[in-house]
Amino acid sequence: MTILKFPAIRARQSEAHTVLSFAALASDLQKFAVIERVARDAEGGLSGFQRPQIAGHIREIRDYLEKPEAILPNPIVVAFTNNVEISDQGGDGRCVVEIDVASGAPGMVVDGQQRLTALGQVHEKDFQVFVSAIICRDDEELRRQFVLINNTRPLPKSLIYELLPTVTGLPRRLGDRSVAADIAARLNYDKSSSLEGQVYQHTNPGGMIRDTAIQRVIINSLSDGVMRELIREPDGPDLCFKLISDFYKAVQYVFKDEWKNHTPKTSRLVHGAGIMSLGYVMEILVLLDGARTFDDFAKGLACLIDTTAWTSGEWNFAENDKRHWKSVQNVNRDITTLAQYLVTIVRADIRRRRKETQGNVDEPRQTIAGA
Known part of the structure; x- marks a missing residue:
């Protein structure tokens, strides 16, 4: 029948x-x-x-x-x-x-x-x-x-979020998430992405980085960061994709030992707290240092090498706030604390490099004037 x-x-x-x-x-x-x-x-x-x-x-x-x-x-x-x-x-x-x-x-x-x-x-x-x-x-x-x-x-919310880019006419709260989910999926499946195959999704259960963490970085940037302007360009999604791909490529290069072969349990770098807090570092490097490429981001992240405790040791957040590396959790309080700590170091390094550059420019001028 x-x-x-x-x-x-x-x-x-x-x-x-x-x-x-x-x-x-x-x-x-x-x-x-x-x-x-x-x-x-x-x-x-x-x-x-x-x-x-x-x-x-x-x-x-x-x-x-x-x-x-x-x-x-x-x-x-x-x-x-x-x-x-x-x-x-x-x-x-x-x-x-x-x-x-x-x-x-x-x-x-x-x-x-x-x-x-x-x-x-x-x-x-x-x-x-x-x-x-x-x-x-x-x-x-x-x-x-x-x-x-x-x-x-x-x-599971991650399944809903993964489907969002294929659907239109959704409530605004889901529509805003859809853009982030689309970029996150591309980061996971595009051959040119530095995060290819590394993002956990229902279609990629072997990924180590939570898709919701990457989406949160993108949502924050779309709301109050550099992607807010980039996304309005004719090729906005492509620009956003390349920016975040280059940034996390630099993260993997600078912190090679803390990233490679690690899981969120063995390294806070690939943990939700690390991924999201570094998103704020990306914004500062773009805003204050003009970073746009892998080389720019790698240079800006170098100052963090000896000041982080991704896989061992302690985080020295403040004189009276020292924490075991594993105590940083994927909660707003810890993410904010870690982000502020990293951003403060990066800001200081940007100021230092600006002064050095200014000094190098002024010195030849003084020499020529004296001659």
């Missing part, structure tokens, strides 16, 4: 969308709905949107569903963009849904992936479940519904 038919109820919710509810056997549900896992292709292109399976949670649901008294009142939410026909059966919302599965399952699971996976592992009975169906005009609208539906539920 290539056409599956279900009596349904249509809800009047939005003129732009069709929302339905019907009951379906788990075996039929698996014919018309699939779980599309979030992934990246070789070029870094994003596909899918569902998080990885949680094996323990799925086993718990399966074990429960195998019991005679089991019920599953929560619906599986499925979105369609094609191969669905709806025939009204009266003016009270009753209708018939026809789903064409000849070319495969046309529906995408928006919510309930763990439940659906568990249902597929129950072999003693064909469990009937409720389905909430959303008819979307295209794939972009489907992704938008996924983000909006799941943003209020306990899905």
Whole structure:
């Protein structure tokens, strides 16, 4: 059978969308709905949107569903963009849904992936479940519904953020994050990036740097830093990408031993606190030292070499504030303290270098005048 038919109820919710509810056997549900896992292709292109399976949670649901008294009142939410026909059966919302599965399952699971996976592992009975169906005009609208539906539920925020660049028409708070998420993803997947493959995302679980930390650096800069102006240029995203890539390339060069082969547990340099506090250093070097390239940033960071405790020793934040290197945590208080400490050293070094440069310029002039 290539056409599956279900009596349904249509809800009047939005003129732009069709929302339905019907009951379906788990075996039929698996014919018309699939779980599309979030992934990246070789070029870094994003596909899918569902998080990885949680094996323990799925086993718990399966074990429960195998019991005679089991019920599953929560619906599986499925979105369609094609191969669905709806025939009204009266003016009270009753209708018939026809789903064409000849070319495969046309529906995408928006919510309930763990439940659906568990249902597929129950072999003693064909469990009937409720389905909430959303008819979307295209794939972009489907992704938008996924983000909006799941943003209020306990899905990992990093997964939501990774999907944001593929969606438009979002609330402003998510739209602002989308720009940062897009640059962060490019830093992770662009071959020219100094951070290629090093950023932890759902599509790159082997990354050591949290994507949310990199996004916070970008968001701060877009709000009150150099990227606020750069992003307005015709090639703004490219300029922002190159700037932050060059900066962290310099960080990796200057602090080679504290970066290479380390994790957030073994080095505060690749820890969220280190990544975010160094973002403020980048801003100071751009603002006061005119830094724009890898060479500029490497020169500006050199003053920090003997004053940091990324992997051992103590941080001498103040005369009465000495801390073990590992005590710096990824909380606002510690990030602010570390950033202020680093920025103070960098500011002093910039002033010192300016004085030396000024002195070198004046001395020849005095010699020539005397002659």
